Amino acid sequence: MDIGIDKIGFYTPNVYVDMEKLAEVRGVDPAKYTIGIGQEKMSIAPLHHDSVSLAANAALSILDDEDREKIDFVLFGSESGVDHSKSGAVWVHNLAGIQQNARCVELKQACYGATAGIKMAMGHIALNPDSKVLVLGADIAKYGLNTGGEPTQGAGAVAMVLSQNPRILSLDNDSASMTKDISDFWRPLYSDYAFVDGKFSNEAYLGFLKEVFDNYKEKTGRNLSDFEAMCFHLPYTKMGKKAILALTEDLDESETKRLMDSYHDSIYYNKQVGNVYTGSLYLSLLSLLEQAPEFKAGSRIGLFSYGSGAVGEFFSGIVKPDYKKYLNKDAHESVLDDRRELSIEEYEATLEKALPKDGSDIAIDDEQVNLGKAYLSGIKENVRLYSVK
Ligand code: HMG
Numbered sequence: 001m002d003i004g005i006d007k008i009g010f011y012t013p014n015v016y017v018d019m020e021k022l023a024e025v026r027g028v029d030p031a032k033y034t035i036g037i038g039q040e041k042m043s044i045a046p047l048h049h050d051s052v053s054l055a056a057n058a059a060l061s062i063l064d065d066e067d068r069e070k071i072d073f074v075l076f077g078s079e080s081g082v083d084h085s086k087s088g089a090v091w092v093h094n095l096a097g098i099q100q101n102a103r104c105v106e107l108k109q110a111c112y113g114a115t116a117g118i119k120m121a122m123g124h125i126a127l128n129p130d131s132k133v134l135v136l137g138a139d140i141a142k143y144g145l146n147t148g149g150e151p152t153q154g155a156g157a158v159a160m161v162l163s164q165n166p167r168i169l170s171l172d173n174d175s176a177s178m179t180k181d182i183s184d185f186w187r188p189l190y191s192d193y194a195f196v197d198g199k200f201s202n203e204a205y206l207g208f209l210k211e212v213f214d215n216y217k218e219k220t221g222r223n224l225s226d227f228e229a230m231c232f233h234l235p236y237t238k239m240g241k242k243a244i245l246a247l248t249e250d251l252d253e254s255e256t257k258r259l260m261d262s263y264h265d266s267i268y269y270n271k272q273v274g275n276v277y278t279g280s281l282y283l284s285l286l287s288l289l290e291q292a293p294e295f296k297a298g299s300r301i302g303l304f305s306y307g308s309g310a311v312g313e314f315f316s317g318i319v320k321p322d323y324k325k326y327l328n329k330d331a332h333e334s335v336l337d338d339r340r341e342l343s344i345e346e347y348e349a350t351l352e353k354a355l356p357k358d359g360s361d362i363a364i365d366d367e368q369v370n371l372g373k374a375y376l377s378g379i380k381e382n383v384r385l386y387s388v389k
Contacts, residue, residue, distance in 0.1 A: 001125070001126055001129060001164060002164065002165050002166070002170050003121075003122050003125045003126065003162065003163070003164055003166065003170070003171060003173075004162065004163075004166035004168070004169045004170040004171040004317055004318075004320075005160050005161070005162060005166050005168045005169040005171070005317070006132070006161045006162065006163040006165075006166040006167050006168060006326075007062045007063075007067070007159075007160065007161040007167075007168070007326065008062070008158065008159070008160045008161075008168060008282065008285070008286050008289075008327070009058050009059075009061040009062035009158070009159050009286075009328060009331075009332070010058050010061075010156060010157060010158045010159070010269070010279065010282075010283055010286060010332060010335070011054055011057035011058040011061060011156060011157050011159075011335060011372060012043040012054075012154075012155060012156035012157075012273050012276070012335060012336070012339075013043050013044060013045045013046060013049050013054070013155050013156070013339075013372070014338065014339045014340060014371070014372070015043070015044050015046060015339055015340050015341075015342050015346075015350070016041040016042060016043050016044060016272075016273075016339045016340075016341060016342065017041065017042045017044060017341070017342055017344070017347045018040075018041060018341055019033040019034055019037075019039050019040055019041060019042060019151060020033065020034060021344060022042070022150075022151065022344060022347070023151075025344045026146065026150070032151075033151045035238075036238065037151050037152065037236045037237075037238055038236055038237035038238035038239075038240075038241070038267065038271055039151060039152070039236055039237060039271055039274060040271050040272055041271070041272045041273070041274075041339075042151070042153055042154055042273070042274040043154050043155045043156055043272075043273045043274055043276075043339070044153075044155060044342060044347055044350050044351060045140045045155035045350075046350055046353075047350075047353050047354075047355065047364050047376070048364045048371055048375040048376050048377070049140075049155065049371075049372070049375060049376065050080070050082050050140070050376055050384075051078045051080040051081065051082060051088055051138040051139055051140065051157070052082055052088045052091045052092060052095075052138070052374075052376070052384070052386065053095075053372065053374045053375050053376050053386060054138045054139075054140075054155065054156060054157035054372075055076060055078070055088060055092050055136040055137075055138035055157040055159065056091070056092045056095040056096055056373070056374035056386070056388070057157065057372040057373055057374050058136065058138065058156075058157040058158055058159035058279075059092055059095075059096040059134060059136065059159040060095070060096055060373050060374060060388070061159070061328070061331065062159055062161060062328075063096055063097075063098075063134075063159075063161070067098075067132055067134075067161055068096070068097050068098050068099060069099050070130070070131065070132040070163075071098050071099070071102055071131075071132045071133065071134045071161070072099075072101060072102045072103065072128070072131050072132070072133075073102060073103050073104075073120075073121065073124050073131065073133040073134070074089040074092060074093050074098065074102060074103070074104040074105075074133075074134045074136070075089065075105060075107060075114075075116075075117035075120055075121060075133065075134070075135045075136065076088040076089035076092060076104070076105065076106045076107065076113075076117070076136045076138070077106075077107045077108075077112075077113025077114035077115070077116060077117045077135070077136060077137045077138075077278040078106060078107075078108065078113055078136075078137070078138050078139055078277075078278055079108055079109075079110050079111070079113065079139055079187065079277055079278065079307075080138070080139045080140045080277070081106055081108065082384060083384075084189075087104055087105050087106035088106050088136075088138065089104035089105055089106055089136070090104045091384075091386060092104075092134075092136060095374045095386055095388050096134075098134070107120075109307045109309065109311050110185065110186075110277065110307030110308040110309050110310070110311075111139075111233050111235070111277045111278055111280060111281075111305070111306060111307040111308065112278070112305050112306065112307025112311045112312075112313070113137065113278040113307065114135060114136065114137030114158065114278040114279060114281070114282060114305075115281070115305035115307075115313055115315075117133075117135040117136070117137070118135055118160070118162065118171070119175070119313075120133075121133035121135050121162040122162070122171060122173065125162060125163065125164055129164050130164070131163070132161050132162065132163045133161070133162045133163070134159065134160070134161055135159070135160045135161075135162055136157060136158070136159050136160075137157060137158045137276070137277070137278030137279035137280075137282055138156075138157035138158075138276075138278065138279060139155070139156075139157070139275075139276050139277035139278050139279060140154075140155040141153045141154045141155065141194070141235075141274060141275040141276065141277055142192060142193050142194065142351065143193055143194055143196065144193040144351075145348055145351060145352070147193075148196070148198050149194065149196050149198065151236070152235055152236045152274065152275050153274050153275060153351075154273050154274020154275040154276050155273075155274070155276065156273050156276040156279055156283065157276065157279050158276070158278075158279035158282040158283055158286065160282065166320065167320055167322075167323065167325075167326045168289065168319070168320055168323045168326050168327070169285075169289075169301070169317040169318065169319055169320065169323070170317055170318045170320060171315065171316075171317045172220075172300075172315065172316045172317060172318065174216070174219060174220050174315065174316065175216070175313050175314060175315035175316075176212045176213070176215035176216035176219055176313065176314050176315075177212060177311065177312065177313040177314075178208060178211055178212050178215070178311070178312050178313075179310070179311045180204075180208075180310055181309070182200075182204055182308075182309065182310050183197065183309075184196070184197055184200050184201035184204045184205075184308045184309070184310060185197070185201050185308035185309070186308065186309060192354060196308075201235075201308060202239070202242070204308070204310055205233075205235075205239065205243075205306050205312075206242060206243065206246045208306055208310060208312030209232075209243055209246060209247070209304055209306070209312065209314070210246055210247070211312075212304070212312045212313060212314040213247060213304070213314050215314075216314040216315075216316075222300075222316075224247060224248065224251065224255055224259070225255070226300055227259075227300050227301065227302040227316070228262070228295055228296075228299035228300060228301060228319075229259065229262035229263075229265075229266065229288055229292070229295070229299075229301050229302070230243070230244065230247070230259055230262075230263075230266075230301070230302040230303075230304070231266050231281060231284040231285045231288055231301060231302070231303050231304070232266075232281065232284065232303075232304045232306075233280050233281045233284075233304060233305055233306040233307075234267060234270045234275070234280045234281070234283075234284050235275045235280065236274075236275065237267035237270050237271045240263055240266065240267055240284070241260070241263060243304065244256060244259045244260060244263055247259075262288060262292055265287060265288050265291040265292035266284045266285070266287050266288035266291075266292075267284065267287065268287045268291045269283050269284070269286060269287035269290075269291075269332065269336065270283055270284055270287060272336050273336070278307075281303060281304070281305050285301070285303065286327075286332070288301070289319070289323065289324075289327055290324075290327050290328075290329040290332060291329075294323075294324050295319045295323075296319075297319060297320060297321035297322075297323075298318055298319070299318065299319050300316055300317070300318050301316060301317050301318075301319065302314065302315075302316050303315050303316060303317065355379060356379070359382055361378065361379060361380050361381065362378050362379050363377070363378040364376060364377055364378050371389070373388055373389050374386060374387070374388045374389075375387060375389075
């Protein structure tokens with residue numbers, strides 16, 4: 001059965017920080033952030049956006065009434081969950097107006113959660129060929145002010161509808177995955193900020209990539225020349241370049257150049273948003289599909305998902321004929337272009353603002369224009385209140 005991505009969209013908050021200005025204030029050469037890390041802008045989530053509202057906006061940007069009727073499974077990948085018990089999927093299900101007879105769950109394994117959602121969606125559709133599944137990856141990446149991870153923060157969500165006979169990307173059922181219990185990046189329940197061993201996390205990411213790709217090659221008999229392009233989990237966009245160099249280290253330069261040509265298209269959105277954890281790989285895929293010249297139908301794209309802690313998976317998909325017709329390049333460019341730049345003082349104040357942790361009520365008074373369609377309007381008697389415009 002042909003199963004894959006039928007629709008894909010993303011949302012990011014409407015405010016950002018310019019990385020060169022952040023570098024100046026931190027006393028760092030701006031080229032370290034823009035070239036060494038590879039980030040130009042970093043989206044910041046104001047208090048009225050959490051993983052639920054970000055995911056709801058991404059979903060609302062792609063769903064039509066037929067999807068709302070046919071979606072019977074909502075899979076919410078996130079490591080920025082807002083409740084220990086209730087899944088973000090239940091709120092998004094309501095905010096997006098999906099029919100009642102659906103299942104909803106949240107999936108957590110660092111940045112890998114949305115990939116787990118895709119794998120579960122494929123199995124579900126194989127058993128229920130008329131189903132559509134909504135897979136979400138929504139996160140706010142926060143390391144804190146003046147930390148090593150600060151230039152690799154970000155916020156946003158990707159929403160995908162998976163179905164039989166998809167119009168954008170057929171997914172091969174051929175992945176290779178790996179799990180190892182390591183402490184490269186984690187966020188204890190008591191902390192708003194992630195803890196990270198930066199250098200070790202980079203090494204772990206590349207080690208996983210090489211091992212799972214070797215395993216994938218063994219399982220499928222494919223090699224790098226079978227891929228028109230590769231997309232990677234992008235905690236920062238330079239990581240994608242490191243990934244290509246790691247995969248091509250024993251090959252001639254033409255192979256590196258071939259993959260590097262599409263790399264620039266695959267990082268175009270990510271370098272303006274920052275790390276969106278679970279959504280990062282899929283934001284990169286969207287960027288590639290929308291920004292690169294049209295691939296021939298049947299071209300194979302490789303996808304590497306990495307979630308610290310750690311789980312890695314390499315899998316692949318094949319672009320469908322006329323897939324560009326089903327993308328929304330103009331709308332996505334507007335989401336990025338219509339954002340407002342925050343001064344560094346505004347950014348610092350926004351990053352440190354937090355919802356009450358003592359059970360008190362809050363009405364989120366909103367001076368920000370253009371909140372997106374869905375937003376968190378407050379908390380009353382410990383219940384989060386979301387609104388849709
Ligand atoms: P750092 O110590 O600030 O930076 O940490 P650095 O000194 O390693 O420099 C970074 C790069 O900039 C280097 O290039 C420098 O040479 C270059 P590289 O050797 O890496 O190719 N550089 C310059 N380039 C041009 N002009 C200059 C200049 N100066 C330096 N003047 C680090 C960087 C990414 C480690 C840090 O920001 C961090 O800890 N970030 C968070 C962790 C992270 O993103 N890890 C990635 C792998 S783990 C992962 O992807 C999972 C994750 O998404 C979480 C999840 O799964 O949920 C994080």
